[in-house]
Structure formats: structure tokens, C-alpha cells
Amino acid sequence: MTQIAFTESDERQELRKAVARLASKFGREWFTEKARAGEKTTELWLEIGKNGYLGINIPEEYGGGGGGIGDIAAVCEELAAQGCPLLLMVVSPAICGTIISRYGTEDQKQRWLPGICDGTGTMAFAITEPDAGTNTHNITTTARKDGDEWVLNGRKIYISGVDEAENVLVVARAEDARTGKVKPVLFVVPTDAAGFEYNAIPMEIVSPELQFTVFMDDVRLPADAIVGDEDGGLVQLFAGLNPERIMAASFSTGLARFALDKAAQYAKERTVFKEPIGAHQAIAHPLAQSHIEIEMARLMTQKAAALYDAGDDMGAGEAANMAKYAAAEAACAAADRAVHTHGGNGITQEYGMAGLLVATRAGRIAPVSREMILNFVAMHSLGLPKSY
Template sequence: MSNNFSETEERQELRKAVRKLAGKYGREWFTEKARSGEKTTELWLEVGKNGYLGINIPEEYGGGGGGIGDIAAVCEELAAQGCPLLLMVVSPAICGTIITRYGTEEQKQRWLPGICDGTGTMAFAITEPDAGTNTHNISTTARRDGDEWVLNGRKIYISGVDEAENVLVVARAEDARTGKVKPVLFVVPTDADGFEAQPIPMEIVSPELQFTVFLDDVRLPADSVVGDEDGGLVQLFAGLNPERIMAASFSTGLARYALDRAVSYAKERTVFQGPIGGHQAVAHPLAQSHIEVEMARLMTQKAAALYDAGDDMGAGEAANMAKYAAAEASCDAVDRAVQAHGGNGITQEYGMAGLLVAARAGRIAPVSREMILNFVAMHSLGLPKSY
């Protein structure tokens, strides 16, 4: 009898292969790259070459023909080896999913192979300084000019623009028939005239930078629009459930890495009699985090299974819950791992403290815990909308 609570043998083998690949690089290599301002391109391209980067994209475009659960497993195992690749959330999972679902045949042929092999990474730009999570307040505009579109506006906290060939930008266009504005998705080359990106200094230890993006009369051909320009929010949200599932996997991967390090340390470090892991004050918090992380992983698995089965409603609820649970579990796990290390937990040598900001970001991005609680209160519990 099949058991829905354990992953398929194929998925387990995939995890093992990714672990092995990422293990060749490891946390020290990753941190060194981040601190010296270098990139993790070598790892990114090797992940792509092995077919893991586009594992969720159809085979005819260079992908693996798998589901969101497969790419989430890759993302988690990379993070669990100390090499969290944030652009995996963005390029194959958000952009890859939206283009696969809504792109024309020509657009799929043009952009998906590069997303799969890592040579044509695509960033995603939705957040704005004055809109935050409120997609209805987006002020980046797109207006028609003959056969072209002209984009103007500003985006903030856009990951990895310097490593991307293109950015999938969410803009607002006016509907000629109704006069109402609607969201439209555009693929914008990062070398386009009028496109400018400035790095935002962050406290996070990561080779992947955050940017403010300025769009100043950026001219685009008509075939830059992905999907139906009247498709609206449905097309946009097609990438957001995968984003939440990936963010959850990113968080649980980080948590697993921190716990592994803390457990190893607690087995070896001796104070008073025997290793510190023999004391309940050290052992219990780590055990508690292990339980919380495993629960979050199970919810992430459920969200991915629902999404891959085409149940968008069920996946929306589960993806939000998974993302919430994973961020909470990760913050607590990293904090407890730092505590288990004592003073060593805040040294560069042991590399624990740098994980605090990375884990904490999961409570804020890509959607804040408060907005998830709003979603669950309203959609799961049927309470009145509060915002």
C-alpha cells in the first residue's frame, strides 16, 4: 500500500543527489563568496547542468518535467547543506511557472531553456516602495505606444538583478474598454535602455543581492507581454503559490542546517561532566525544533502535492500555512542553535549568527506572517476581511 506521508523513492534519490552536489561546496565556500562580494555562479550552473534547476519545467524546454515538489526539494537540500540559493525561488519557480502556464510557444522556447540550465536566469519584480504587499497599489505603469509598450516606475527588494538576463515585471496598464487598470506581466531585459538597478545594503550574509529597480521610459516590443494582457491577477497569482512553497523549503533547509550544526556541537562540546547535549536544557530546545521543522516540512509537502494535482484553492491555503510554519520553525531553530553554541554562536568562525537574519527574513518575505494570518482568518475561518 502506498504511503502519502513519505516521498516517492525518486524524490528521495533526488534529495540525495542534490545533497551530494551541494556538499562539495558547503557553507564555508558559500560564506566566503558572500563576504568577498563574489557570486555562487559555479554552483548555480552545476545545479543547472545536472538538470535540477529546471526540474519543474516541461522536458521539451530543457526541464525535468517534474512538479513544484521536486524543485522545492532541490531548494531545501541546497539550504540544508549551507548553500541556500534564493534565486531558485524566483527564476524556475515563479518565472518558470508563469511562462510555462501562460507564455506563447515562442516565449517558452526563448526563455525557459536558459532558466533551466542557469544561463538565462530571470528575476521577478512586484514589490514597490509605496505598495508593499498590496498588489492593488502598484504604480509602475505600462502604456501602449503603437506596437510597443512603455514602462515607468520603481521596484524595491528585487533579488539577483545583477545575475539575471531578464526581469519579469508586474506593471499596471489601462484597459481601453473599461478604463480600469489591470496588472500585466512583462519580461524586461536587464540591459534595456532606461532600466537601472541599485544595490540595497543589507545585513544578510548572502552572495545574492537586493536591488531598487528604476524603469524610465523602458520600451518593449508587444511580445514582451506574458499571457493575456486581460488575464489580470490570476496569471500573477499562478507564480505566488509556488513562491510560498519554495520559501517554506528555503526556511526548513536553513533550519535543518542550523540544527545539524548545533547537534554536532552539542555532542562534542564538554563542560562539567560529559557533552553538553546530555543536558536537557540544551537537548530539549533542539528536539523541540526538530519536531517543529518536521511538521513544517510535512505541510510543505502537502502544499506541493495539492499544487501539482491542480488544486489551486487547496494549495493556496496549504502554501500559506507551510510558509508561516516554516518561517516560525526556522527562526526558533536558528536561535536555539546559536544558544547551544554559547559565545561561539556569535563568532564568524562558527557561522551561526549570520543565519539569524536569513531565517528572520522568512517572517517578512515573500509575504509577511501578518498577511498569512489575514488570509487564514478570512479564507480558512470565514472571519470578516480586516484590511
């Protein structure tokens, strides 16, 4: 039996330090200023790409670093830990890059992966629909053949960063000519394609990366827009969903670390009743508890990444779901404790803590809700009857 190490290599640790140094040159104040001004973080995105971090999980022959999902997850976490959480890190290199690397043709890899790696060809991912929600089996975006082309019709919601992407990897359903049943099929759709439109959704989250409703009205695509086997089914889709959960966990633990670091620093400096507030257990214990929760979530995330990179898809699926759950819970608690540690200052824009409450809360909902993860664990880990 192959032994898989869940601890990180010296090389991975050095990667973390390098990304942290890069991100610290930008920082939380820069990030929130961009967001509140309606501007983008393109400068940081391209800098990450130029240094080779954006496509570190993609094969070297396509401009990547040849690493694994654990490497790109480390990049995602360290960016968030410096106050610059980039949601498109989860989407473009991790989901789209992984699926295309694994299932794309040689031509597709040459066409799309270099741009994903250097940041000039960012790709969004569209699966969620207004009437399907968590139940991806109920998506109604359809793809029908018309000669040598495909025609897409449907609507997607909460699609991240469409305005910053050249293409979107869309999950649609096509009818199987042999069985008459519908099957999931993956298409790369250019964002400037005729019939493809998108509208921004007003959100409370303070982020330069926006969410969109996407409309597809008779969007015509060539045959080579399909990624993978037309009959590949859910296996191809799930190849991107385990990395998505691992990245979401890293996104959450990075935010949690940022919140905790700010809270701990404030608790050391803020003096009331003649001593720093951090000397009081009512402040110290919750922060210590958050540190423990964050480190446990990070360890589970590292385990999930190690299992995925070792090719253990079943083990990685369980660990990735657990990591995402643990990280989101740790992040929500850390943000809440950070706000409380700051007292009244915790709800001012100056200290920037209150915005983390919404940002971390999103981790409990997306990309899969905590309740669906509990369903998964109950059914697959404990062998309990399916409840939905």
C-alpha cells in the first residue's frame, strides 16, 4: 500500500513564503480600495501569473508549474491570508485548468491552458442555476446538435468573474441519441459569443470579483468546444469539483488566518484597565480556539490535496468535503471573534473586520452548502440511508 504524506514539503513551504511576500506588497487596504471603487485586481492577478504561481498545478508543457492541487491551494490560501482573497483562483486554474488538463484534447490544452497560467486568458465556470441550486442533476441548460455545431440555451446564476474572463466552462445537458436520456456535457463558451449575455448581481461582499447571472440564447459553438468525451458524464465534471472544494477550504482558511492575525495584533496593543485586552481570558481563549480550529482545517485540506494528487479520488472526495466544511466553520468563527475583539472598531470601515463576516459566511454556502456536506458524510462515511 502506497504511503501518502500529509505534511508539506520544504518546497511547498517556500512557495507559501514567496506568495505571501508578493501579496503583502498589495495588502488588504489596496484590495478593499479597488473593490469599493469598482475596480479590478488585474495588477495582482497578472503578477501572480508572471511569477508562475497562477498555473502552478498545470503541466509544464502548457506554461504551468507541473505541480498539484496542493500547490495551487497553498497559493490561494496565502493570498487570502494577506487580505487579498481571489475567488477566480478557485475557478480558473483549479476547476477549469484541472478539467482541461485531464480531459481536453491536445489542441484545447494548447489553446486555453497557457492563458490560464499567465492570467491573460482567465476562464470562468458556470454550473449553478436559479431553479436547480445544489441539485446539479436538475440543471436545464440544454445543448442540442445542429449539423456540425452545438446550440446552447439556458440561464446560470452566481457565476464569478465573467467580466474578467475570455471564456466560460459551461455545464449543459445534451440528449443521448441512443437512450433518449439527458447527460451532462462541458463546453467552453467565449464571453463575446453571440447570444451570450450577463448581468452583475448586487452583493454585500466587498470584493472586486463580481457575481453574474448568465443568459444563453441560441449560442452556437463548434464541435471542438466540447471538453472531454461527449459521453463522459459526471466523472469529467467531478474531476473539477474535488479541486473546487479543496480550493474553497484554502480560501476560507486564508481568510480565517487574516482575521485571527488582525485580532491577535489588536488584542496585544489595545489597553483597557491598565493592561492589553489580550491578557484577559475572555479575549484570549476564543482567539486560541480559532487558532486550533484553523490549524485542524488546514491539516484536513492538506490531506485532501495529498489524496487527490496521489490519484485517490474516492478518499479525496471525502476529505475535500470535510476540509471545506471545517474551513468554513473555522473562518466564520474567526471573523466573528475578530470583530468582537475589536469592539466598536470591529464594525468600522477603517479596521476592515465587519466585511469579513459576509465573506466568510459565503464559505458555508458555496460551492456546496454545509448541509449537503453533512448529507455526503452521513451517507458515504457512515453508511446511513440517503436523506434527499
